[in-house]
Amino acid sequence: MKKIFFLLTTALSMSSIMINSSKTALADEVNNTGDIVQVARDFGYQVNEINRPKSSIVIDAENGQVLWQDNPDIPRNPASISKLMTIYLVFEALHNGQISMDTIVTATPTDQAIGKLHAISNNNIVAGVGYPVRELITMTLVPSSNIATVMLANLVSNNDAGGFVTKMNSKAQEIGMTNSYFNNASGAEAVAFSGMYLPQGYDQYAGNVTTSRDLSILAFNMLKNYPEILDFTKNPQVTAMKGTPYEEHFETYNYSTPGVKEDVQGSVYGYPGVDGLKTGSSPGGAFNYVATCLKNNMRVIEVIMGVGDWSDQDGEYYRHPFGNALLDKTYQDYSYQTILPAGEHDIDGKKVKIDSDLMGVVKKNSTPEFKYEDDELILSNTLPLVNDKMIPVETKYTEVKENKKVKEEKKTLKTTTSSSKSEDQSDDNSHEDFFKKLQSKLIEIPNQILYSLIGIVSGTILFLISRIFKNKKFISWFTALTGIAAIAVGIINLFYPLI
Incomplete structure (x- = not known):
């Protein structure tokens, strides 16, 4: 009975996500920023229509403003990008003091057996060997090891696989990933683990569901709360368990990272400033990736989903020209700049003072407009935010009150200026008052x-x-x-x- 309840709950949740996503997708298809294939070609990338991404989005990493979108709310299978949520909860446990980077996880025979499943991405795990958390994070993020992911999830949840997936779904709702639902910790369907990983209460045959928008929200919160993740993703090549008999070398699948080797056709996709975050691919989800780039003091997050077809494994390369083109367009159209310098300003008839520069990402050559809300001065012609949990470009202000002496001086100056407009007008205010009185009488x-x-x-x-x-x-x-x-x-x- 309990199992039936969980299955019904899962089905209802998935149905709700699909309905909500379909509604927002219809709206976004009318309001897409542009044609991603044409954008790629405009910036000199050779791309084919058959590889067109099904969904994409670019946001700024400071305020979560949407700089580009193309069907960002269509539900997709994120595959191994799901591991970002697992890593998010691991970093949360690290910051809460529940574990440390040096916490040792001793591999079990089951862990070793899972590591030998070659149908899913993995690395070599040896039973009885102690693996520090930092090494398991590296194995999860770079070679996308499913067993390393499961070992971390088991550590944080005290071996409660179902409970951990429940935490993933709770965290998704907490940060505003309203169209996401997880059935497993790694992105690979639980059935692929041959019975060695079974989250209770979740469909072992179902994949995870999310959207480009939701993944950008996850990446945004990751970079805001746990920016140290970039220490694990910024390098094109990494070594795990260095100096031990279990040492392994890996190269990132994020080929937009500078320094990655060329593909089989000799193309190089490294983009200056890219330093994360995660890729993922599956038969149903095709090829996806989440990247972040820091260039010209402006950090952005982009998500590309549904590139190519699983039957053509070169799709792992095809996704990067589209992503690089969106970065080109973003840095061409937008900049991170001082919108309002610290000091006093006259805005909408009110004199205000801000203590520090108001910085933010804005469209180049645009004129900033402001509005007052409580004690905040807000950029009113801001770009749309990726969700309602984001904070707009704003700063606190104090209204500047003029003292009485200054007001009197201004009043005198105004009267003097007014009375000297015409040579025929008397400078004697008493004469002016007399004639006004006479006229009245x-x-x-x-x-x-x-x-x-x-x-x-x-x-x-x-x-x-x-x-x-x-x-x-x-x-x-x-x-x-x-x-x-x-x-x-x-x-x-x-x-x-x-x-």
């Missing part, structure tokens, strides 16, 4: 005149009426005084506006 005068005339006329009428009642002294005097008062009020009201 004159506007009010018409109503005042009307009221004054009414008062004067009414008063005059009352005064004349008082003369009619002169025989009646009380009425006469009352109307006369009222009339005089009305006339007085009218006269006062008439001249008041000009007082």
Whole structure:
């Protein structure tokens, strides 16, 4: 019953990944950056349409901005690139103090037997020999040894193969690899281990599933958190167990690494600045690789998936012209530069100060635009980020407050400048105020005149009426005084506006 539950869970997870990937793939097919075959030819590489990669992406290793994409969300079998996730968890255990580079893993008879399986990539492991973790990491990353990978996974998980794969899937979700699902630690289906490696709860016949986007996210987090991985991948040739009877020499399968030997046709694919990370190939996944390159102070990560066909083993060479061409295009179009130098700046009407240079990857000859968000100044015309866990190009700022004295000086300067615009305008501000006041009063005068005339006329009428009642002294005097008062009020009201 438990096995059925695990199989159903696996099937549902895989179905969900396929559905999500299909939806995003349809969108990306409309918004691809360009034709990768044409890009390769434009930069002088001889490539055939039949070897066109099924998926690719390039991001910057500083902020995770997407610099190129071509169907980055199509689900693919990564094959041995899966080992990057295993190595990620090994480095996590190293940093947590769970193990050290000098921790010894003593090979078992089972390990030795797995090492002799030639249907999958391997190296010679001898039962009873102690292998330091650092040597097993080298064997995993360079010759892509499946047994070295399993030995590391068993070390970290206390020999719980299924538990380790569960940790791989948990870590993938944690860092935003939303379209990935692992069934094994090395990329080779568990069934290929002839019953000697069986992660409980996972389909032994199923391969791993991921996307170019997700692999770039994994590589991004690897370089951010554990950049020492490059010490294992930067050299074209390496020696494991040096100075022991078990010494072995290996050459990297990442032929874009400078110093790698030429292929059978005499071509050399070494690209200056490439120093990692991993290749992988399988019958279903064809030829893939993840590379990182540091050039002109700008580090980028690229993923190429689905090159060629498994029936043509030269596909391991064909993937590199496409990858090198994308590097050429990336370094032609983008640069890592000072976007905003440290100091004070006037941005969108606000004066702000940043304490250090704002650096980032931007398109060459582009004009930076900014927006404010909380206490961050963010590059608003940034490139799209590979996922929502990435941090955009931004820096903290402080608003510059001008003191009162400076404000008064600016106000005085503004007033002086304004008043001297015309020779006909007086420099005496009091005269200007007088004329403004006079203008205002004159506007009010018409109503005042009307009221004054009414008062004067009414008063005059009352005064004349008082003369009619002169025989009646009380009425006469009352109307006369009222009339005089009305006339007085009218006269006062008439001249008041000009007082």
